[in-house]
Amino acid sequence: MQKKIIALAVAAVASSAAFAQSNVTVYGVADVYAGGLTTGSTKASVIGSGGLSGSRIGFKGVEDLGGGTSALFTIEYAVAMDGNAGLGANVPNYNPASTTQTRQAFAGLTGAYGTVIAGRLQTLVYNQNAAFNPTFGTAADTTQSASKESGMALFTQERLDNAIAYVAPKIGDVTLAAAYTSNASGSDVGATGNNVKAYEASATYANGPLTVGGVYRKVNDYVAAATPAVYTPSSLTANTLTTAAAAATATDGNNGYSLGASYDFGVAKVSALSAVQNNNHDSDHKIAGTQLGVVAPVSAAGAVILSQATVKISASDKTTTSNALLYKHNLSKRTSLYGGVASSKGSNGGKGYELGVQGAANETVNTYLVGLNHAF
Numbered sequence: 058m059q060k061k062i063i064a065l066a067v068a069a070v071a072s073s074a075a076f077a078q079s080n081v082t083v084y085g086v087a088d089v090y091a092g093g094l095t096t097g098s099t100k101a102s103v104i105g106s107g108g109l110s111g112s113r114i115g116f117k118g119v120e121d122l123g124g125g126t127s128a129l130f131t132i133e134y135a136v137a138m139d140g141n142a143g144l145g146a147n148v149p150n151y152n153p154a155s156t157t158q159t160r161q162a163f164a165g166l167t168g169a170y171g172t173v174i175a176g177r178l179q180t181l182v183y184n185q186n187a188a189f190n191p192t193f194g195t196a197a198d199t200t201q202s203a204s205k206e207s208g209m210a211l212f213t214q215e216r217l218d219n220a221i222a223y224v225a226p227k228i229g230d231v232t233l234a235a236a237y238t239s240n241a242s243g244s245d246v247g248a249t250g251n252n253v254k255a256y257e258a259s260a261t262y263a264n265g266p267l268t269v270g271g272v273y274r275k276v277n278d279y280v281a282a283a284t285p286a287v288y289t290p291s292s293l294t295a296n297t298l299t300t301a302a303a304a305a306t307a308t309d310g311n312n313g314y315s316l317g318a319s320y321d322f323g324v325a326k327v328s329a330l331s332a333v334q335n336n337n338h339d340s341d342h343k344i345a346g347t348q349l350g351v352v353a354p355v356s357a358a359g360a361v362i363l364s365q366a367t368v369k370i371s372a373s374d375k376t377t378t379s380n381a382l383l384y385k386h387n388l389s390k391r392t393s394l395y396g397g398v399a400s401s402k403g404s405n406g407g408k409g410y411e412l413g414v415q416g417a418a419n420e421t422v423n424t425y426l427v428g429l430n431h432a433f
Contacts, residue, residue, distance in 0.1 A: 081118035088112045089138045090196065090395075090428025096409065096416040103412065106138035108196045108428035109385065109395045113160055119167075126168040133160040161216060175221040181236055181259040182315060183215050185272045188261070189317030189328045191350040192364040192381045196412060196426055197399035199366035200330070200348050202379035205410035206403070207370050209344045211274070211313050211332040217241050217255060230264040241276075253278055253310070266321035276310035311336045313344075325353040330366075343371040359386040362397070375407040396427040 090108030094101055106112045115133030122128055135158060165174030187193050190200050204212035222236035236257040259272040313334035320327055330348040348366040355361055362383040369376045383397030401409030402421040409415070409422035416422040 080120055081116060083114070083116055084433060085114035085136070086110050086112050086430065086432050087136075087138060088428060088430040090426045092196065092412060092424060092426035092428075094412050094414055094422060094424040096411075096414060096422040097420055099414070101412075101414065104139050105196060105412070105426070105428075106136070106140075107194075108426050109383075109393065109430040110194045110432075111160070112136040112138045115160075122166075124168075126166055128164070129167055129172075129174070130164040132162045134158065135160055169226065171226050172224040173221070178217050178220045178222050178236060180215045180217050180274075181222075181234055181257040181272045182211055182274060185259065185270055185315050185317055186212065186330070188268065188270055189319055189330045189350070190348055190364060190366075191326075191328060191352045191362045192383065195381075195383065197364075197381040197383060197397055197424070199364040199379040199381050199399070200346065200368075202399070202401045202410045203348075203366040203368040203377045204344075204346060205415060206375065206377055206408045207344045207368050209332070209334050209346055209368050210276075210311070211315050211334045212330075212346045212348070212366070212368060220255075230262050232261045232263075234259045234261075266323075267319075269318045271314065271316045273312075273314045275312040278310045325351055327351055345369050345371065358388075359384065370407075374405040376404045377407040377409060378402055378404075379409070379411075391433065392429070392431045394427075394429055396425075398423070398425045400424070 086107075088107050088109055088111070090105050092103055092105055092108065113133055113135055115131060117131040117133075118129065120128045159177055161177055161179050163174040163176030163178055165172060167173075186200060190198070192198050193200070200212040204210075217236065217238045219240040220236055220238035222234065225233040234257075236255075238253075238255050241253040241255045254277045255274065256276075257272060257274045259270065261270040262268065311334055313332060315330060315332035317330045318328065328348075328350040330346075332346045334344045334346075336342055336344065346366065346368040348364065350364040351362070353361045353363075362381070362385065364381045365378065367376065367378045379399065379401040381397060381399040383395060385393050385395045387393050399411055400421055400423045401411050401416070403409050403416070403419050406418045408418055409420060411422040411424040412426075414422060
């Protein structure tokens with residue numbers, strides 16, 4: 058009996074605390090789909106998570122501190138709807154963009170001086186792709202598929218660990234932002250080491266139907282010095298000890314930029330992206346990519362989405378082109394049915410990539426999907 062009373066008391070305290078935090082919002086996306094792919098002799102079917110947008114659950118809040126300043130926070134985790142995985146588990150779910158454990162987690166301050174946040178952040182490159190690629194975040198994301206082989210970080214969905222970002226107050230129709238991390242995850246920024254510094258800056262102009270944006274990023278890898286050879290009898294040659302090379306490369310990484318634009322004609326919204334990434338850590342020194350997109354409403358509830366992206370590695374001329382055609386039909390403000398097809402093909406030795414599967418060189422990977430997306 059005493060245990061029950063204690064349990065009820067704890068529940069009451071937790072409940073009153075939850076009600077006290079009236080400025081906190083719980084939100085998320087529940088998205089499941091059925092799909093399949095073919096490439097060469099390979100055929101597969103799947104029930105996947107995150108076909109139209111990555112399944113997730115998040116918490117966000119804002120508190121007015123007075124004097125025009127507010128504190129804010131966001132904590133958001135990925136959810137794999139199609140498997141027995143815990144919250145935020147990094148489980149492949151046939152949407153490579155949705156396998157990140159912590160999608161974003163940050164706290165900061167905002168006011169007339171702008172907004173400052175720190176934590177695990179969506180990059181400015183992420184925001185650029187979201188603004189100008191209509192298939193961004195879907196299982197048929199054309200820039201994600203086209204850039205898989207080349208490792209073109211400027212065309213993938215990315216986040217930065219241990220980061221800080223500043224968004225300046227608008228200057229007319231222009232928004233400026235900058236971000237920095239001294240210890241990013243190499244897989245997020247297309248770098249080779251764990252001790253990675255990344256710098257980003259962006260500018261976005263938005264006025265009516267026209268939006269134009271640009272982002273620049275520089276990534277530095279700080280590679281540790283090579284370890285000297287350990288003395289063993291086998292290392293003796295003519296009674297002398299051979300040691301290892303003095304040190305590895307001190308700095309490495311990549312730099313690049315992305316430019317994008319969109320215009321809403323009413324009957325259709327047209328968008329475009331162009332990006333160039335210069336790599337310093339491998340022989341594929343330059344990677345270039347383009348993306349074209351169209352969103353055309355066909356009824357009050359439905360829209361057709363088209364996108365094509367091409368990525369080319371200059372040193373080898375390897376090229377991958379990805380195409381996607383999707384249809385989204387809104388059943389309500391929060392729930393949508395969707396379906397579509399996508400394909401990726403490599404040329405000059407390039408490889409296509411869809412639904413987590415990479416084809417052979419110069420081979421086409423075809424995929425289809427039909428799903429349900431609910432935002433809450």
